[in-house]
Amino acid sequence: MSMVVANGLTHRFGPELALDRVDLVLDTGEHMAVLGDNGAGKTTLLRVLATALRPTSGRLEIAGLDAFRERRRLRHYIGYVAHNPGLYPALSAAENLEFFCDLQDASRSRVAEVLETLGLTSVAHRRASLLSRGMQQRLAIARAILHEPRLLIFDEPDASLDAEAAEVLGLVMKGRTAVIATHDHALANRLCPRTLVLRHGRSLGTATHLRVVR
Amino acid sequence: MNPFRAAIAVARKDLVSEWRTREMVPALAQFVVLALLIGNFGFQIDSRNAPSIAPGILWLALVFAGLIAFGRTFAAEREQSSLEAMLMTPASPVAIFAGKAIAASVLLILCEVVMLPALSLFFGTPFSGDLVIAVLLATIGMASLGCLFAAIVARVRARELLLPLLTLPLWIPFIVAGGQAVQSAMGLPGSYDQAIGLLIDFDILFVVLTSLAARFVLDE
Numbered sequence: 001m002s003m004v005v006a007n008g009l010t011h012r013f014g015p016e017l018a019l020d021r022v023d024l025v026l027d028t029g030e031h032m033a034v035l036g037d038n039g040a041g042k043t044t045l046l047r048v049l050a051t052a053l054r055p056t057s058g059r060l061e062i063a064g065l066d067a068f069r070e071r072r073r074l075r076h077y078i079g080y081v082a083h084n085p086g087l088y089p090a091l092s093a094a095e096n097l098e099f100f101c102d103l104q105d106a107s108r109s110r111v112a113e114v115l116e117t118l119g120l121t122s123v124a125h126r127r128a129s130l131l132s133r134g135m136q137q138r139l140a141i142a143r144a145i146l147h148e149p150r151l152l153i154f155d156e157p158d159a160s161l162d163a164e165a166a167e168v169l170g171l172v173m174k175g176r177t178a179v180i181a182t183h184d185h186a187l188a189n190r191l192c193p194r195t196l197v198l199r200h201g202r203s204l205g206t207a208t209h210l211r212v213v214r
Numbered sequence: 215m216n217p218f219r220a221a222i223a224v225a226r227k228d229l230v231s232e233w234r235t236r237e238m239v240p241a242l243a244q245f246v247v248l249a250l251l252i253g254n255f256g257f258q259i260d261s262r263n264a265p266s267i268a269p270g271i272l273w274l275a276l277v278f279a280g281l282i283a284f285g286r287t288f289a290a291e292r293e294q295s296s297l298e299a300m301l302m303t304p305a306s307p308v309a310i311f312a313g314k315a316i317a318a319s320v321l322l323i324l325c326e327v328v329m330l331p332a333l334s335l336f337f338g339t340p341f342s343g344d345l346v347i348a349v350l351l352a353t354i355g356m357a358s359l360g361c362l363f364a365a366i367v368a369r370v371r372a373r374e375l376l377l378p379l380l381t382l383p384l385w386i387p388f389i390v391a392g393g394q395a396v397q398s399a400m401g402l403p404g405s406y407d408q409a410i411g412l413l414i415d416f417d418i419l420f421v422v423l424t425s426l427a428a429r430f431v432l433d434e
Contacts, residue, residue: 052302075304086295090231102223103303103310105215127234143299 002061003028003151003177004049009058011044011201018044019055020201028150031173032206033188034181036198042181043083043155045198049179050080050153062151076104079144079176083155085136089129093120093139096128097146104147114142118168134161138168145172152178158187166190217309224300224313228287229320238286239324242279246329249275254336261338265400268337272329272396273389276349277356277382279325284360285377287318288368297368301432311361311428319357323350339400348395348406351413352388358417358424359384365431387416 004026011019019041026032034042047053048060051071060067062074087096097111115121118138123131128139141157152173157180158166169180170191182188188195197204232238253271257263291297300310326349334341363380367373395409 050302052298072304072306075302078302080299080302082295082298084295086297086299088227088231088296089294090234091227095230099223099227100299100303103220103300103305105219105304140299 001028005061007059009048009055011055018201022203026177028177031178031192032194033192034196040198041201042198046153046155046181050078077150079149080153081140081144081157085140087128087136092125092127094124100143100146106147110146114145118142137161152176154180156181158182158184215304217306220305220309221313224310225316228317239321242325243328246275246279246325247332250332250336259337264337264339265402268333268339269393269396272333273393280322280356280360281378283322284318284364287314287361288364292368307429307432308425315357315361318361319353322353342399344399348392352392355388355417355420356385358421362424362427
């Protein structure tokens with residue numbers, strides 16, 4: 001069964017075409033990497049897939065639901081990690097997650113569980129502002145899986161993560177559909193059997209094995 | 215998804231953050247005390263003219279403190295890129311907006327806790343329950359409008375300029391009715407009950423309108 005079906009996704013920021021008729025089908029449990037140079041449209045595509053951004057035109061279905069009509073309902077299914085962790089610096093790691101449990105309608109008992117999964121138990125009571133950038137990124141990933149989403153969308157999650165954290169990424173993606181935008185071709189190869197290459201907002205196609213497209 | 219749980223969580227998060235960083239309340243409290251002090255030195259205050267001058271100074275200080283307090287509500291979220299994470303949850307944008315407005319109101323009320331006794335101290339005006347009620351009622355409506363416009367302008371660069379330009383005209387009804395209520399509470403002629411009735415009407419009107427608008431402002 002398809003988790004994501006996108007047809008002709010197009011998005012303009014004013015006169016600038018950020019995404020140009022991108023088609024995409026992603027099966028349940030499938031992992032896909034999105035590659036492309038800076039400004040290729042990776043973040044725009046991911047934000048559209050995460051329903052954070054309504055495309056100028058095109059159609060998107062997630063889990064069989066219209067992504068924009070059923071947006072609020074779909075938020076239960078989607079875990080999104082943006083390039084910037086977007087944490088509350090004055091709150092501790094655990095408090096950040098507890099806050100999002102309340103917004104996600106998830107049980108606060110999940111907090112200890114995801115902190116352990118992401119290797120953050122030892123810093124659970126440390127303020128987010130005092131965590132390293134890599135730990136902040138782990139915390140953002142922890143936040144994204146609090147409500148046990150079916151679809152994970154990661155925008156350059158590896159930007160501040162160490163080699164061990166890449167293993168963690170694989171762990172949280174297990175059993176879930178995932179889309180990752182990255183510049184790291186090796187990581188893309190390791191975590192995702194399928195790759196989509198974007199250039200100037202246009203899809204250059206997907207491949208089951210990564211080849212550098214230039 | 216329980217909207218009350220979400221609203222309370224947002225308000226609590228903002229208040230805990232403020233308690234730990236103490237970024238706003240001490241500065242705002244100093245600001246309102248200084249504004250009252252300047253007003254006290256700027257006018258020839260005596261027991262006869264104090265009740266007619268003090269309300270004006272009070273509303274001026276309150277309006278500018280409110281602009282600062284409400285302006286920060288969404289600007290901080292945008293700066294730390296946390297607003298999108300919050301909006302990506304199933305929580306209703308109206309609940310998120312309500313939580314932000316509640317927290318901003320509490321911060322402004324904390325300033326009022328400093329400001330109202332200071333007003334009595336500097337101007338020798340009576341400090342009464344009527345005065346407190348008038349200011350609190352005005353704070354509710356001002357908070358809902360202030361937070362809505364703060365959410366709108368948070369994404370633009372000239373937000374510090376735009377926020378007063380958009381907000382102040384719509385705060386005028388609160389300043390007029392609130393001013394009248396405060397003057398009555400200080401012993402000047404005028405119907406206190408009528409002014410309070412107007413404040414309640416404005417509160418209901420603007421809380422409903424801003425809640426409806428918040429969905430569209432925050433949803434995209």
